[in-house]
Amino acid sequence: MLAIDGGNSKTDVALVAADGSLLASVRGPGTNQEHHGVDGAMRILGEIVAEAAAQAGVTSEGLVARHISSCLAGADLPEEEEQLAAALRRRGWSLTSAVANDTFAVLRAGLTPSPGQPAWGVAVTCGAGINCAGLAPDGRTTRFLALGRLTGDWGGGWYLGQEVMWWAMRAEDGRGPDTLLRPATAAYFGLPTVRDVAIGVHLGRIARAELLGLTTVLFETASAGDTAARDLLERLAEEVTAMAVTAMARLGLTGPGALGIPVVLGGGLLAARHPLLTAAIERRLA
Template sequence: MGEHTSEEPASVLAIDAGNSKTDVAIVADDGTVRATARGGPFRPDRLGPATAVTGLAPLVARARARAGLEGEGPVARHVSACLANADLPVEHQALESAIVAQGWGASIEVFNDTFALLRAGLDEPRGVAVVCGAGINCAGLLPDGTTARFAAVGHISGDWGGGGHLWQEAMWWAARAVDGRGPRTELSEALPRHAGLAGMEELIAAVHLGSLSETECSGLTPVLFAVAAAGDEVASALVRRQAEEVVALAVAAMRRLGVLEQSFPVVLGGGVLTAGHKQLMEEINRLLADAAPLAEPRVVRTPPVVGAALLGLDRVEAPPGVRERLRESFAGPAEGSSR
């Protein structure tokens, strides 16, 4: 991805801003990527929409400089922004207004970041995506623009799962095993051992008092899958529950789009689903095959910013060759079917 010098705005400024990192890409008319930049997490839920979007400005400026775009005018003719926490209409509107105020493009379109994964895994804007990373969410899209979405704001909107939830569930069962309220599980030994602590009492105190960082707590989630793979029934039940939730989202979205009995791609992404947990993926495939036999599950590891850029190219009605060139610019690990 070379650097260019030009005063002409690019075709698309693509932004994929998630809870863990943010990627920006400036895409030329022919689909080549003129520049990229990566930054930290995007947390409008903590900072507020305006402050969070203002925090993107240095990242966009860095990409702009690398692309050789001089001056202070628009970076691109169209801005395609896929943003975490753009869940409710009021959040979507506030984020959209904040991006308009930045003046990065003549037109803008804001999506929840789940749509970036969805479009990254498709050859056309038609499919369902389930992202299971720190949290869990799902989105569906048809070529005519019809969408299926979920509030995805946690337990109060019916959500269960994601890495940020699973480690807490694992601790819940481990704690009850130790104090006699629940069945025995290897989690009660494996979790504190992973954290370098003597037992569950010490682990509970460390989490409660903030001695373990958010990253260290999230690091307990892979322990759950390892214990499940070794045959622990309590851990295995949690893995099965996560598979059920992934499939419930996908099937609900397909039903709402009216495609449950059609051949339809189901894109799976996010850290939990791309980590290669065999038990989880086999259970997802089994349950999905029962509920929607014609569904086509695929695990996608393409950077979501590619999806944001493709949504932008869809918006400006770029020809197919332009989209292919964009994907070539981001060529990386191969995508594969999960079946």
């Protein structure tokens, strides 16, 4: 089986034998079809699959595995899942293929079901963006559209990077309270002021994608006790909890006797396990 976990910032591909042994494992760049288009995503994925096939001693020209199980960012609607599954079939790497949203990969990876029991629970992933998926014991699933502000989302590196800039800029020009985010943001880009950062982004000298790195600044300033940074982490914890609890309610898992629901946290921001953010989430879930 060819297993694919394709995210916004990175993609993991594994080739697994019928007995479950790992034959090859390769990490490559992100393959979100929303950013690269379906054909572009397949081209990037093709390079990663070729490397995995070579690592396992299998030719990448033609059949690589019997089945592809893929969890892909950007597979947000049933028609997008089918479009991506069809694109995988056209590559000829396998006899059959299945596509799901990449949030289900976080759920699958984080669950440790008891022998003979079905795997079930809720997963929230927070990397470049934020999403949540739930799986009930009877197999029912739920998740969110997760298309950004258009669909009510807040959180993930894209949002937090912009929020850090917002607070830092307002502190610098006098519209808002001072915050450690101001000097830390300028220093992160090696520039004298936040204004220089904003102009650099506006003129294209700094890629907007580089704002994702400001999550590091956020964690560091929050650890130093900065109020604005800590408030942002608290808001992110609130969003993570709101998604998880809503997914539970949709699946009928809330109410009396609802303790012990597995909740998996994944994606770069949550996997970092920053103590302030993790504690805020655990406190709200409890």
